[in-house]
Amino acid sequence: MQSVRQSVVCTRGTGLASLWRYLLAGLGLAALLVGILAVVYLTAPRSAQPAGPDVARTKKSDNGLYMASFVPERGVVRQGELESWLLTLKTKTGASVERAAIAISGGMPQHNHGLPTSPQVTDYLGEGRYRVEGLKFTMSGWWQLRFAISSGAGSDTVLFNVVL
Amino acid sequence: MKRLFCFLALVVAVSLVGCGKPDFSDAEKKTIASLALSRLPALKPDTTNRFADVPAAAALGSTLFFDLGMSRDGTVSCSTCHKIDRQFQDDLPQAVGVGHTNRRTMPLAGVARDPWFFWDGRRDSLWAQALTPLENPLEQAGNRAAYAHYIKARFGERYERIFGPLPDFSDMPLNASPLGTDAEKAAWNAMSGAQRDAINGVFANIGKAIAAFERSIEPAPTRFDRFALDLATGAEPKGDAVFSKEEILGLKLFIGKANCVTCHDGPRFTDNGFHNTGVPPVAVLPLDRGRIDAVRQVEADPFNCLGAFRDGDAGACGELRFMVKDAPQLIRAYKTPSLRGAATRPPYMHAGQFSSLDEVVAHYAKAAPSVEGVSEVHPLELSDRERAALVAFLKTLAE
Ligand SMILES: [Cu+2]
Numbered sequence: 355m356q357s358v359r360q361s362v363v364c365t366r367g368t369g370l371a372s373l374w375r376y377l378l379a380g381l382g383l384a385a386l387l388v389g390i391l392a393v394v395y396l397t398a399p400r401s402a403q404p405a406g407p408d409v410a411r412t413k414k415s416d417n418g419l420y421m422a423s424f425v426p427e428r429g430v431v432r433q434g435e436l437e438s439w440l441l442t443l444k445t446k447t448g449a450s451v452e453r454a455a456i457a458i459s460g461g462m463p464q465h466n467h468g469l470p471t472s473p474q475v476t477d478y479l480g481e482g483r484y485r486v487e488g489l490k491f492t493m494s495g496w497w498q499l500r501f502a503i504s505s506g507a508g509s510d511t512v513l514f515n516v517v518l
Numbered sequence: 519m520k521r522l523f524c525f526l527a528l529v530v531a532v533s534l535v536g537c538g539k540p541d542f543s544d545a546e547k548k549t550i551a552s553l554a555l556s557r558l559p560a561l562k563p564d565t566t567n568r569f570a571d572v573p574a575a576a577a578l579g580s581t582l583f584f585d586l587g588m589s590r591d592g593t594v595s596c597s598t599c600h601k602i603d604r605q606f607q608d609d610l611p612q613a614v615g616v617g618h619t620n621r622r623t624m625p626l627a628g629v630a631r632d633p634w635f636f637w638d639g640r641r642d643s644l645w646a647q648a649l650t651p652l653e654n655p656l657e658q659a660g661n662r663a664a665y666a667h668y669i670k671a672r673f674g675e676r677y678e679r680i681f682g683p684l685p686d687f688s689d690m691p692l693n694a695s696p697l698g699t700d701a702e703k704a705a706w707n708a709m710s711g712a713q714r715d716a717i718n719g720v721f722a723n724i725g726k727a728i729a730a731f732e733r734s735i736e737p738a739p740t741r742f743d744r745f746a747l748d749l750a751t752g753a754e755p756k757g758d759a760v761f762s763k764e765e766i767l768g769l770k771l772f773i774g775k776a777n778c779v780t781c782h783d784g785p786r787f788t789d790n791g792f793h794n795t796g797v798p799p800v801a802v803l804p805l806d807r808g809r810i811d812a813v814r815q816v817e818a819d820p821f822n823c824l825g826a827f828r829d830g831d832a833g834a835c836g837e838l839r840f841m842v843k844d845a846p847q848l849i850r851a852y853k854t855p856s857l858r859g860a861a862t863r864p865p866y867m868h869a870g871q872f873s874s875l876d877e878v879v880a881h882y883a884k885a886a887p888s889v890e891g892v893s894e895v896h897p898l899e900l901s902d903r904e905r906a907a908l909v910a911f912l913k914t915l916a917e
Pocket of ligand 1: 462465467493495780
């Protein structure tokens with residue numbers, strides 16, 4: 355409203371005294387608005403960051419039979435590309451776990467879908483290290499990878515969270 | 519004095535209306551930057567096709583792409599459905615070649631970056647894809663023996679300069695294919711293994727030439743990309759890089775509340791994956807279950823990455839080796855299409871089910887359950903203003 359009236363006055367070039375009053379009132383109002391907004395903005399509580407999932411790359415298996423670590427082979431995670439990761443398995447006493455049978459599953463719990471690929475253990479590299487090929491994180495967000503591990507030390511599961 | 523008043527009046531007007539400068543959080547800015555075309559990496563070499571970046575192969579591929587002779591009755595070429603002046607698609611709900619198909623023609627910009635081809639991913643390379651319509655009775659409706667003879671007669675010299683000497687076809691049938699009519703199948707079965715390999719080799723090279731051509735079809739920068747570039751560099755947007763309030767709201771919804779960016783991510787606005795989004799079937803078309811049925815087809819394809827016609831080593835076959843073969847999530851799952859240029863190419867979805875973007879947005883907001891399998895989409899409250907804003911934003915990807 356205000357701006358329309360001002361421009362009308364402008365084109366006519368009349369009523370200068372009242373124009374000044376409108377201008378001052380307008381500027382005052384604008385300044386007040388900015389001040390209020392600034393106060394609201396500065397005193398607003400920080401948006402509560404939801405506690406993210408545990409993204410530890412090394413952890414104990416669910417029943418404590420294994421210490422497992424899961425890291426990208428190239429060190430970095432790249433969205434949308436097939437990648438290989440390394441799963442390292444040690445027993446409670448720190449011995450390397452050899453000849454383990456490993457099944458992999460997972461998905462995105464918040465999106466209600468499974469993995470877009472079916473990653474598999476393709477190689478044993480010694481010292482308890484297994485190469486997992488065919489992983490692909492197609493979306494940003496929270497991913498879960500579940501490993502079912504079976505070896506001479508027994509059967510156990512471990513879950514890793516990956517957040518992109 | 520008069521000029522001063524006008525200036526002050528303008529200041530008041532601007533402060534009341536708001537200067538329209540977009541206000542994005544750091545997280546939003548990061549997401550917007552990840553969608554910009556400038557983030558598209560260079561096209562990777564295709565080691566499964568050693569002719570992929572050979573100019574003469576691309577030139578022959580271009581000739582074949584537009585050649586009506588590449589069909590049973592001389593009336594259909596790749597370009598019949600992939601129209602060069604229409605984003606390499608045909609504006610029809612379902613493609614029409616020699617017959618009426620059951621799927622929407624896909625546009626081709628950036629197609630060489632796809633890991634999977636067709637709506638259901640039933641082929642795993644661009645060159646293997648190009649072969650499929652050639653023998654589909656509803657598309658180009660030819661057979662591989664006939665194509666091999668045709669190439670020799672029509673483009674023999676060009677072919678041999680690229681791929682080496684053509685085999686001697688003189689004692690081979692004019693029409694034969696494992697996928698053809700009964701007579702063509704019988705003729706194929708009567709051929710020796712060496713003869714079939716010879717025909718298959720020429721047929722595979724046809725696909726490799728067409729794929730070499732299609733690699734040059736890439737998406738072009740849009741208004742969104744100019745806007746995103748200015749946002750990233752902090753430059754003042756100028757001209758059509760300025761977004762309206764509605765377009766900014768649409769962008770915010772796209773990467774926020776509406777969750778579009780979950781699947782439509784990256785510079786091509788696709789995760790290259792397959793999803794059941796509850797898109798209804800078309801009653802008159804044959805049963806279509808999407809990805810779940812395509813798994814068997816790509817595994818059986820002799821031209822797939824693990825087959826004998828691949829160049830390079832099997833290290834390039836990760837997508838096929840590690841594909842999900844049997845999971846409920848594959849039922850009625852279809853590929854996430856790129857949204858670049860989508861606003862100017864209705865109808866939408868794998869069989870052209872929706873005739874406008876308004877219908878598409880309404881579908882995702884409603885999130886109707888799938889007729890089979892489980893839709894990944896969740897219902898969403900969107901006001902009329904928000905729906906219109908999403909559509910307004912999508913249009914910036916086509917201008
Ligand atoms: Cu997801």
